[in-house]
Amino acid sequence: MIYREATAQIVPNFWEEAPVERAIVTDTLWFMDQTSAVQVGFTGLNYAKPPYNKFSVIRSRFDHWLAKKAEEAGAHLMTSCLVKDLIFEKEGLTGKKVAGVVLDDGSKLYSDAVILAEGAMADLAAKAGLRREISADSLKIYVKEILALPREIIEARFNLEKDEGVIIGMVGFPTSGAVGKGGIWTNRDSISLVVGGYLNQIVNKGLNLYQLLNRLKKHPMIRRLIEGAKTVQYMSHLIPKGGYKSLPQFYDNGILITGDAGMLVSGRHGTDIAMLSGKYAAETALQAKARGDFSKKTLSSYENKLKNTFFMRAIESNKEARDYYREYPDSDFVFSKTLNEVAYEFFKEGLKTQDEKLNEIIEEVKEIQSLQKNIRDIYSGLQHWRVF
Structure with a gap:
């Protein structure tokens, strides 16, 4: 899901040009058993028109478009390379600062500030001393299958009109006893199906995510929705779920961390938090550049920005989960x-x-x-x- 209000802070009226799939009008939760589901949900047809609420997207398409927007604004995009390490320089008598990154081919890129958006495992954030090693009970792992289906069939099965979309969250049956969930949502001419849960429970219970996915596809209520669809793509993703008590230090001399690397996830909110935290990190870097000072003291304003956000309040309020x-x-x-x-x-x-x-x-x-x-x-x- 791409959330309209947060994304519009990055690119106003993005839906007019971005490759979004469908505007979500129905949001439903299924409590599932073997042959049944107790359903709780809402359909709001006003969400099908501006200013909208949220959209389904195919990330490979949407992210490509978003990267192009960054390039148009002056960014230099480098793909097919891996950041292996950070460059550290001495700061004062005993301190140090991050001064750039080392790529997998050995080349070095120097910078006044490094903003890490490296995902849940966050190896570089750990190397910088900003985050402890993450444990398996602080991660959720999901697999996703995209199934192609003609749009007119999708709209008939899910009771939709043109460009309207549905998301269904599912708990209980999909994860076979592990804490996690399944989900299905509609794209323009395909359906996305996901399932996953806490990594430690997946391992301890001897569960296989590929088997869980196939098991979910055979559930009589899901089978009817995806009948005749053809698999076009598989993928998986790790999501940090350590919560408030596991939040890292978000800054140090010459470095900031954002999104999943900063364990900034609240419920189903992840993509919007990643975008907004990236925005606040960029604003902090600009302020530091204006002052000519990329010290820890100057970059600490980033954490102040985060503390005043809806998502940080939500993460804190749910700290016992x-x-x-x-x-x-x-x-x-x-x-x-x-x-x-x-x-x-x-x-x-x-x-x-x-x-x-x-x-x-x-x-x-x-x-x-x-x-x-x-x-x-x-x-x-x-x-x-x-x-x-």
């Missing part, structure tokens, strides 16, 4: 399964009143665990459970 998922590693699976069993009973027609059915359902839920534990679990879940 990681501990919650450690205590309740099967929360998504149990919650989804229970919801579906309750729904099956509630909607099953028979010779009982609704009140009688409700009383029976309550008694069945009590048998799963004590009422006191149910209350504690529900209270903790309301405080910390997140999917969006």
Whole structure:
């Protein structure tokens, strides 16, 4: 997803020229079991017209366009190369500063400031001493498959008109007991399907993401949506999920870190946070250039900018979520399964009143665990459970 308001701060009215796929009008969450799903969602047709809300995109197309915009503004883009190391120079008697980068062919690029946007593993941020080594329980890994399908079939199956799009988040069944989620969304003439979860749980439970993806495709509700589609692309991605307690130091002499490298992810918000943190880092570098001072003291204004953002407030307010998922590693699976069993009973027609059915359902839920534990679990879940 590309979020309109954040992206427009980088390129105003970007949707008029950018290769966006569809304007998302329906946002739905499915709590899934083997043959069912309890669905919670919203459709807002006003999102199909300016100023819009968010768009589905194919990143290979969108990122190419965005890189071209940077080049038009004066950036020099270098591809097919890898930054292997940082260049350090002495600063004062005992200090040091980052003065550039070393590429994989041994060549060096010198700079007054280096802005790292290297993704979740952030090896260079660790080398700079800004971030601790990341643990497997602080990462989520997702795989994605893009399936080609004629646009008229997509629109018929998802109840859409031209250029309208749908995103469906899924918890429970897709990750086979691990904390994570699946998702499906519509592009112009293809469908994107993803599944993934916490890296440590994927490993410890012996799960295979490729198998999880194929298992999800065979679910009767998903199979009907993608029937006849042809696979055109696979990809995978690591997402940092360490939360507030794992945030790094964002700056030092001559260096700033942004986006996933800075563990700046909140719920489903990642691309917009990456863009905005990059914008604030660039503004900080410009201010430092105007002063002729790229010291840690000057670059500290970057962290002040971050602290005043909606996403940093969101990350801080949800700082206990990681501990919650450690205590309740099967929360998504149990919650989804229970919801579906309750729904099956509630909607099953028979010779009982609704009140009688409700009383029976309550008694069945009590048998799963004590009422006191149910209350504690529900209270903790309301405080910390997140999917969006």
